[in-house]
Amino acid sequence: MENKRPFLTILGPCSLESLEQIAPVAAMLKRHGLIYMRTQLFKPRTNPDSFQGLGPDGVKVLEQLRKTYSSQELKFVCEACSSDQLAVIAPWASIIQIGARNMQNFELLKAVGKHFGPNQDYVLLKRGFANTVEEWLESARYLIQGGVPKEKVVLCERGTRSVTSPTGVQLDFIAALEAKKSGFKIIIDPSHGSKRSEFVLPLARASLQLGLDGIMVECHPRPSESVSDAKQAISLEAMEDFIISSL
Helix, strand or coil: CCCCCCCEEEEECCCCCCHHHHHHHHHHHHHCCCCEEECCCCCCCCCCCCCCCCHHHHHHHHHHHHCCCCCCCCEEEEECCCHHHHHHHCCCEEEEEECHHHCCCHHHHHHHHHHCCCCCCEEEEECCCCCCHHHHHHHHHHHHHCCCCHHHEEEEECCEECCCCCCCEECCHHHHHHHHCCCCEEEECCCCCCCCHHHHHHHHHHHHHCCCCEEEEEEECCHHHCCCCHHHCEEHHHHHHHHHHHC
């Protein structure tokens, strides 16, 4: 008997690097009937010298993908850290992502509603590294008051800093389950929530077993060559095995 697929599955690299990098990911999603792909044009980084994403130039890659896949076959998930970035991604992003660093960037949250239109499916709001569930839900209310329907807001647990975890972060399943009582859809990011590829897929399975609504997993055609977060990237082969066995 086939597994019932979760409400939302988002796969793809940490950041968009090139058409060569993203094309195999798109083909994998198509093979398995999945449609949401990480295509991050802007990548906030702690180290200012780290790769910050292709920026507006990444739109050229999205245009190339659109020549192969329709907007119903493949949908883009893009993060924005400012109103200017929102203006760049809004014509392309089916899911607008607000990352952990910006969970309490209230002016940005207000601005999302101005860019949320018929081509957007959802807004994805990640919990901050040290924010409470209550603060997370209040940030979601900013989105709603800004014009995003509640059913279009998806919350993402991505882990918090930890002094006991060997990777420095740990997922908080209790926070995710508590937030789910609010009526929002809740997905898990086991990639940022573990920072090591060996833990990513077991945590993804656990998320689904707990009855949460989906996962966002970083995968790359050549994980060791990923320009950002290579240690947590999953190979496409391992990702396909997970799709077949668990989705």
